[in-house]
Amino acid sequence: DQQVKQNSPSLSVQEGRISILNCDYTNSMFDYFLWYKKYPAEGPTFLISISSIKDKNEDGRFTVFLNKSAKHLSLHIVPSQPGDSAVYFCAASEQTGANNLFFGTGTRLTVIP
Amino acid sequence: DSGVTQTPKHLITATGQRVTLRCSPRSGDLSVYWYQQSLDQGLQFLIHYYNGEERAKGNILERFSAQQFPDLHSELNLSSLELGDSALYFCASSVEPGNTIYFGEGSWLTVV
Numbered sequence: 001d002q003q004v005k006q007n008s009p010s011l012s013v014q015e016g017r018i019s020i021l022n023c024d025y026t027n028s029m030f031d032y033f034l035w036y037k038k039y040p041a042e043g044p045t046f047l048i049s050i051s052s053i054k055d056k057n058e059d060g061r062f063t064v065f066l067n068k069s070a071k072h073l074s075l076h077i078v079p080s081q082p083g084d085s086a087v088y089f090c091a092a093s094e095q096t097g098a099n100n101l102f103f104g105t106g107t108r109l110t111v112i113p
Numbered sequence: 114d115s116g117v118t119q120t121p122k123h124l125i126t127a128t129g130q131r132v133t134l135r136c137s138p139r140s141g142d143l144s145v146y147w148y149q150q151s152l153d154q155g156l157q158f159l160i161h162y163y164n165g166e167e168r169a170k171g172n173i174l175e176r177f178s179a180q181q182f183p184d185l186h187s188e189l190n191l192s193s194l195e196l197g198d199s200a201l202y203f204c205a206s207s208v209e210p211g212n213t214i215y216f217g218e219g220s221w222l223t224v225v
Contacts, residue, residue: 043117043216046213049213089155100169101158101205103148104155105154
C-alpha cells in the first residue's frame with residue numbers, strides 16, 4: 001500500500017518558469033515531509049523539508065507547501081533551470097519514533113532551455 | 114558527496130546465490146537505513162538500525178537480513194537470489210532518528 005503518492009510521473013517546464021511538483025499522503029500520523037532530488041546513477045539528495053507545524057518552508061528557489069487537511073504537499077521551483085532536471089521524490093515520516101521515510105514513486109522533471 | 118559510502122557499486126550474480134552489500138554511514142551518524150529501488154518503483158524501505166540495534170523493519174523479505182556493527186557500518190545480506198531481486202539498493206544514514214537522512218550512491222545488483 002503506497003502511503004505517499006506522486007501521481008505525475010513526469011513534468012516538462014520551460015526554463016525560467018515555475019515548476020510545481022505534487023505529492024499526496026494517506027497516513028495522518030506523518031508529521032515530517034521531505035523532498036529529495038535524484039540524478040541518474042546517484043543517490044537521492046536532500047532538498048528541503050517541512051514539519052507539520054508549518055504550512056510553508058522556503059529555501060532559495062525552492063518552496064514547499066503543506067496542506068494537512070488535504071494531506072497534500074507541493075514543491076515549487078522558481079525560476080526553473082536546466083540543472084533542475086532530475087527525478088524528485090516526496091517522502092514522509094513520523095518524526096517521533098523510528099523515522100522511517102516512506103517515499104513516493106517520483107516525478108521526472110525536465111526543464112527545457 | 115553525501116559522506117555515505119556503499120560497496121560494491123555494481124554486482125552481477127546468478128539466481129540462488131548470496132551477496133553482501135556494505136555501507137559506511139557518515140561520520141557521527143548512528144542510524145543506518147536500507148532502501149530498495151526496483152525498476153519503475155519508488156524507494157522501498159527495508160530496515161533501520163540505530164547504534165547497532167534493529168529499530169524498524171519494512172518490506173524486507175525473509176531471504177534478506179542486515180546488521181550494524183560496533184563501528185556503525187552496516188551490511189545487507191541477500192540470499193537465494195531471484196531475478197526479481199535485481200534492483201538498486203541504497204543505504205542512508207542520519208545522526209539519529211528524526212534528523213535528515215542522507216543517501217549513498219547505491220549498489221546496483223543484477224541477478225541473471
